[in-house]
Amino acid sequence: MLPLCKMDTEAADSLLFKDHNFSSDLLRQLNNLRQDRILTDVSICTDTQEVPCHRNVLACSSPYFRAMFCSNFRESRETKVQLKGIDSKTLDQIVWYVYTGEANITSQNVLPLMEAASMLQYPKLFEACSSYLQSQLTPINCLTMIRLSEIFACETLKKKARKVALMYFPEVAASADLKELCAVELKDYLGDDGLCGEEEKVFEAFMTWIKHDLQARKQYMQELFKQVRLQYIHPAFFQHFIASDALLQSSPSCQTILETAKRQMFSLYGTSSALDLHPQWQVPPRNSYQDFLVLLGGRKDNQQTTREVLLYNRQANQWQSLAKLPTRLYKAAAVTLHRSVYVLGGMTMGTGKSMISHDVYIFSLKHNRWSLGQPMLVARYSHRSTVHKNFIFSIGGTGEGQEVLGSMDRYDSICNIWESMANMPVAVLHPAVAVKDQRLYLFGGEDIMQNPVRLIQVYHIVRNTWFKMETRMIKNVCAPAVVLGERIVIVGGYTRRILAYDPQSNKFIKCADMKDRRMHHGAAVLGNKLYVTGGRKLTTDCSIEDSASFDCYDPETDTWTSQGQLPHKLFDHACLTLQCIPPTFSFQ
CATH class of the missing domain: 1.25.40.420 (Serine Threonine Protein Phosphatase 5, Tetratricopeptide repeat)
Known part of the structure; x- marks a missing residue:
């Protein structure tokens, strides 16, 4: 047999034995001795009760008792020690915890037990009481819990109670505690x-x-x-x-x-600069408000006009379905105002005869529900709509006699009325539309013969007057426009080209091109970036294909990135940004 090496010999000569039950058995025996009053040398007293204990056990259990019995305090020499502010039931619980490591926490005893654990310096018992209170948190009692957390200096309870109070504000606001x-x-x-x-x-x-x-x-x-x-x-x-x-x-x-x-x-x-604002008016929205991308209507998978409404969840990178449009609407206009979506006009696509509509439908994301609004003065489709302050402008389009409309109506959301405004200089279909600095801009579009119109038409909102400017830079049809920073960005329109217009200098700046020549697509700004959805694209052999693309343009880097695909191919749809508190309903 080969001789063992030194390391092996040392390993063979020793054995580390661990009795994992020894400590708990020892504590159990000590508790039996306490209950039989054997070797007990001190009594912990309340006004009505005396509990015999062992000094050494108490001193080992907490810094409070260690200081009491291992220093020159008079309690170290006394056989009876009075604990003020602790009732007899709570004292029994504390002593039981010291000798067993167990405590039965209930709604009746949690507060006195937590107070005693804090005073006698039992941090794990204190946190167990805190955890119990956290498990009992509701919007009705969270404000009381915040006060308790401050009394006990319990940061974990305070943080959790505060979170509940902030998250469930409507319920908290209805509670009696808020009034106190x-x-x-x-x-x-x-x-x-x-x-x-x-x-x-x-x-x-x-x-x-x-x-x-x-x-x-x-x-x-x-x-x-x-x-x-x-x-x-x-x-x-x-x-x-x-x-x-x-x-x-x-x-x-x-x-x-x-x-x-x-x-x-x-x-x-509008406000010309931040200096004109009252300080209170510069406060941003609360963190609970989020921007959502919403797509609605349009032609789905080159089939009939859809009623579907989709919401994009940026955190999960998923599309979720919302309540469907009340009816199929071909080439309706849509805007967001006061945390709601307004869908205006369009051609109804029912089983019977198609009709041009003057109806307005309003969608609440909070309630995931549609309602009927005040109808427009003129039925129209293929028109454009935009928002300024509390007003919605409905511009041009095709009328009931299939004529190209040069009219513009304005909806006052405060008074809930529509009124006619000045006509645009040149009636066009499918222009790019945006509002900036109290002016409404119409870029390009097409005339009744479907020829591109190389115009910028500008409406002064306060004066209710129009003027037009000819430009060779404009040749867009069926293209959206968005306000991105201080510029208006015109996104494609039978072209890959992206143009940023500066209203102050009346100049265009060319941005990075899109991948495809695109039209009938949607565009919206989300988080200072431009998102472009779906549409139709012209291929290299000049054929037209429907698209499910979902792309993002970053103006800081002047670059495009793909965000994946829409759930289906889609064009002639509305693409909007809706700012509100995240909905609490369950998505279907």
């Missing part, structure tokens, strides 16, 4: 960027709190009113429920805020 907050607490809560609530609900919560104890709380009205971000409130709600509120009108400082808001909301004039 102090002014500082309410200001901190309503002013949080992470609050998941529409500003109308924030205003209502603020007013409910004030009116709960009007005489005592009226002094805080101005500071709390500033937490409502008025620029993101629906103007109709502002006009009917805020601007004329008697309580706000009674405060000169609140009146000043209201007047500033009125000027910003209801004036047709």
Whole structure:
């Protein structure tokens, strides 16, 4: 037999034995001795109870008892130690935990047990109580939990309770606890960027709190009113429920805020620079607001016009289906206004005779539901629509007699009425349309003979007047336009070319071309980038193909990247950006 090496010999000469049950068995025996009052040398006392214990066990269990029994405190020499502020049931729980490592936490004992664990320095028991409270969190009790977390200096509970309070604001706002907050607490809560609530609900919560104890709380009205971000409130709600509120009108400082808001909301004039804005008006939307890309209608897979509505989830890189359009609409126009989608006109494509529509359908992403709006003055399709302030402009298109319309109507979303505006200089179909600096721009399009029109037609919104400019740079048909930064970008239109127009200098800047010659596509801005969806493309042999492409243009790098494919081929559809709080309904 070969001799063992030294390492093997050492390994063979020793054995590390571990009895994993020894510690728990020892603690169990100590607890039996305690219960039989054997070798106990100190009693922990409340007003009504004495619990015999072993000093060494208590001293080993927490820094609190170690300091008490291992220092020169008088308790180290006494046989009875009084613990103030702890009731007898809680003391039993604490001693049981010391000797067994177990604690039965319930809704009845969690608070006194947590307080005792904090005082006697049992951090794991303290965190177990915190975890229990976190498991019991609801929108109804989260504000109370925040207060408790501050009393106990428990950051984990505070963080979780705060998250619930911010995420479920509508339910929290309806709770009785909100009315009991102090002014500082309410200001901190309503002013949080992470609050998941529409500003109308924030205003209502603020007013409910004030009116709960009007005489005592009226002094805080101005500071709390500033937490409502008025620029993101629906103007109709502002006009009917805020601007004329008697309580706000009674405060000169609140009146000043209201007047500033009125000027910003209801004036047709835009803001020329950030310097013109009141500081309160520069506050960004809350973090809970997100931009969504929405596609609706159009021709799907070269078949009939679809009613489908799709939402793009950037985080999951997925398309999700929303409630379908109420009817099939061929070449309708669509815009977003006040966190809703408006679909205007189009040709109805039912089983019977097709008809040109003057109907307006409104979609709420929050409720995933369509409703019927105020109809347009003129039925039209193949028209263009755009938004400025509280107004929707419906421009040109084809009328009921198949004539090319030069008319333009304007919808006032506050008064819920349509009115006729000045006609455009030259009636065109399928121009690129955008609004910038109080002016509405129509680029190109085609005349009744389907010839490209090399014009820029400009409408001065405040003056209700048009003028036109001829340019050789324009030759787009069936192309969208978007505002990207300080420029208007015209995206394709029987061409690969991307042109950025600077209204200040009246000059065009050529951007990186698209991969294909494209028309009848959609385009929208999301996160300072341009997204282009679907359309039809001209191949090298001049044939036309439908597309399911989904591309992104980054103006900082002047480059295009593919975002994958749409769920199906699509053209003549609407492509919109909708800013709102993420919906809570389940997508189908």
